[in-house]
Amino acid sequence: MRKSIDELVDVDNEGTVAREIFVDDELFEQELEHIFGRAWLFVGHIGLVPNPNDYFQSRMGTDPVILTRDKAGDIHVLLNTCTHRGMKLCRSDQGNTRTFTCPYHGWSFSTDGRLVSRPGGLYGVPGFEKHYHSELDKQKWGLIPVPRVEVYKGTVWASWDIGAPSLLDYLGDMRLYLDYALDYRDGRPDGAEVIGGVQKWRVNANWKMIPENFIGDLYHDVSHRSVDAVGIGPSGKGRRDKFGNRVTLCFPQHGHGVIGQLPFYEEYEGVSGTWGDSPEAREYHEHVHRSRVQRFGDRMRVAMSVGTIFPSMSFHGRQPRTIAWVHPLSATETEMWRIFLVDRDAPDTVKDEARRYYMRYSGPGGMTESDDMENWSYATRASTGWRSRQLHFNYQMGLGHARPVPGLAHAVENGEYNEENARAFYRRWSQFMNASSWKEIPMPDGTGSELVTDSEARQ
Ligand code: FES
Numbered sequence: 001m002r003k004s005i006d007e008l009v010d011v012d013n014e015g016t017v018a019r020e021i022f023v024d025d026e027l028f029e030q031e032l033e034h035i036f037g038r039a040w041l042f043v044g045h046i047g048l049v050p051n052p053n054d055y056f057q058s059r060m061g062t063d064p065v066i067l068t069r070d071k072a073g074d075i076h077v078l079l080n081t082c083t084h085r086g087m088k089l090c091r092s093d094q095g096n097t098r099t100f101t102c103p104y105h106g107w108s109f110s111t112d113g114r115l116v117s118r119p120g121g122l123y124g125v126p127g128f129e130k131h132y133h134s135e136l137d138k139q140k141w142g143l144i145p146v147p148r149v150e151v152y153k154g155t156v157w158a159s160w161d162i163g164a165p166s167l168l169d170y171l172g173d174m175r176l177y178l179d180y181a182l183d184y185r186d187g188r189p190d191g192a193e194v195i196g197g198v199q200k201w202r203v204n205a206n207w208k209m210i211p212e213n214f215i216g217d218l219y220h221d222v223s224h225r226s227v228d229a230v231g232i233g234p235s236g237k238g239r240r241d242k243f244g245n246r247v248t249l250c251f252p253q254h255g256h257g258v259i260g261q262l263p264f265y266e267e268y269e270g271v272s273g274t275w276g277d278s279p280e281a282r283e284y285h286e287h288v289h290r291s292r293v294q295r296f297g298d299r300m301r302v303a304m305s306v307g308t309i310f311p312s313m314s315f316h317g318r319q320p321r322t323i324a325w326v327h328p329l330s331a332t333e334t335e336m337w338r339i340f341l342v343d344r345d346a347p348d349t350v351k352d353e354a355r356r357y358y359m360r361y362s363g364p365g366g367m368t369e370s371d372d373m374e375n376w377s378y379a380t381r382a383s384t385g386w387r388s389r390q391l392h393f394n395y396q397m398g399l400g401h402a403r404p405v406p407g408l409a410h411a412v413e414n415g416e417y418n419e420e421n422a423r424a425f426y427r428r429w430s431q432f433m434n435a436s437s438w439k440e441i442p443m444p445d446g447t448g449s450e451l452v453t454d455s456e457a458r459q
């Protein structure tokens with residue numbers, strides 16, 4: 001008989017998670033509805049659709065969606081399937097178009113999702129007058145819009161659940177760390193540019209292993225020993241980013257968490273040796289650093305390195321600024337996407353150094369991400385056997401040693417090496433999986449109230 005969710009995930013007493021949740025097809029189906037059908041999901045960045053009628057093909061769970069900017073400039077997220085007979089409407093990754101015309105029978109939809117009308121023409125609904133006798137209700141047969149869409153400082157989020165809390169409540173105080181990554185030079189929220197396109201690749205691993213890694217797994221440093229042994233960081237010089245007293249900080253009631261350094265920036269973070277050290281870049285990053293200290297210094301607990309927003313979006317807040325998000329394909333296969341952000345007005349040297357860093361660091365060919373992929377895929381594969389899938393993963397490190405964070409009502413921190421944030425992630429996973437609607441998913445009171453940053457700009 002199938003075990004209950006609470007039997008599968010017991011992070012608070014035993015500190016264990018059943019391997020089954022990483023390999024089981026039925027649980028995967030349940031995740032699509034309970035997690036990917038309800039949570040706020042990151043779907044892209046407005047830098048991918050800068051102009052009217054731009055589009056970017058994304059995904060929510062296993063559903064293909066199109067992120068569009070319509071001709072009036074408004075952002076939409078639309079289900080990428082023709083309402084006539086289901087053809088995948090948009091099949092190119094990214095571009096600009098006035099209409100999406102279905103290759104099957106020719107129905108055409110504008111970038112805001114309406115089934116368009118061009119009487120007598122080839123487009124719109126071919127044969128609308130002659131074959132449909134002008135009786136088809138075009139208003140009813142537009143593309144299916146994702147009902148909740150919010151743009152926050154350039155990031156676009158969507159949820160299928162009209163009962164979901166606002167994005168800001170969903171983020172809670174984790175928002176401060178998202179601001180840290182998204183507020184660009186001098187705090188402007190609108191200055192980001194996505195460089196180098198979107199990296200996309202597949203990993204033969206369960207999707208949860210990836211955000212779990214980014215939410216707080218500093219313990220896996222040993223995996224990257226070869227990079228450290230040769231002494232060449234992803235910049236081509238210096239070492240990997242390892243300095244300061246690292247600590248994990250999490251927002252357990254939301255399932256989000258970050259890794260960072262203590263204290264928050266008393267001195268220059270020293271990124272230059274890590275990912276580039278031309279004098280121009282050094283000066284630029286020192287400027288960004290000083291500006292951040294001014295804006296965040298008395299409110300932030302840690303200098304953020306990397307973190308995860310439950311369930312599937314992870315981001316680096318320092319340099320480089322990247323967003324990685326995962327799309328589950330099956331219980332044991334996941335597509336991983338990553339974008340890289342720089343200030344639009346950064347000097348060319350800075351952009352060039354960032355691009356080089358990104359290529360060396362990330363993706364299946366990167367110096368460190370390839371190590372991680374080996375771990376995730378072999379751990380998944382070694383958990384699919386009849387015997388191995390009966391076992392549990394161990395999340396006991398630091399159990400019972402979390403400390404509240406003064407001034408941060410809903411946060412706890414633990415030492416450098418612990419599994420606090422992973423436990424929070426799976427506790428949140430259990431809450432989503434057990435709930436029959438958003439009403440049953442606990443939300444802390446008053447989240448996101450005291451830590452709001454200066455700029456509230458949504459776009
Ligand atoms: Fe798209 Fe028929 S499936 S027009």
Ligand code: FE
Pocket residue numbers: 220223224368369372
């Ligand atoms: Fe890693």
